[in-house]
Amino acid sequence: MIFALKLHLTVTKSFTNINMRTILTVAFGLTVSNVFMTFAWYGHLKNLRSYPWIIAAILSWGVALFEYLVQVPTNRFGSSELSVSQLKIMQEVITLTVFIPFSILYLKEPVKLNYLWAGICMVGAVYFMFKS
Numbered sequence: 001m002i003f004a005l006k007l008h009l010t011v012t013k014s015f016t017n018i019n020m021r022t023i024l025t026v027a028f029g030l031t032v033s034n035v036f037m038t039f040a041w042y043g044h045l046k047n048l049r050s051y052p053w054i055i056a057a058i059l060s061w062g063v064a065l066f067e068y069l070v071q072v073p074t075n076r077f078g079s080s081e082l083s084v085s086q087l088k089i090m091q092e093v094i095t096l097t098v099f100i101p102f103s104i105l106y107l108k109e110p111v112k113l114n115y116l117w118a119g120i121c122m123v124g125a126v127y128f129m130f131k132s
Helices: 002-015 020-047 053-078 084-106 114-130
Strands: none
Touching (some): 053 084, 084 114
């Protein structure tokens, strides 16, 4: 409980110098780009198993193009107020947030307790990255 309160106060203090519009815009853009990225990296495992790997790679590159068309301007916009390290940890947290439902709902992977442990590690990473 004390750790959670300290984490909240530290992150809140770190965010006070950052425009909330920037945080929300970056979070939205990175979420959209991560949906494309997740489909590009893992979608072929469900839909293209019977095709040669080169077909899966070319189609994945096509999907990844849309990821980059969102991710690059999002990171450029975010870098006006966030450090590259802060952008990266936001991206990693969003990646896990997108990947878990994708793997469970789309790929039909079983729910694992490991997702909880990974999430807890990410909370720690966010704490240290945004700590003043």
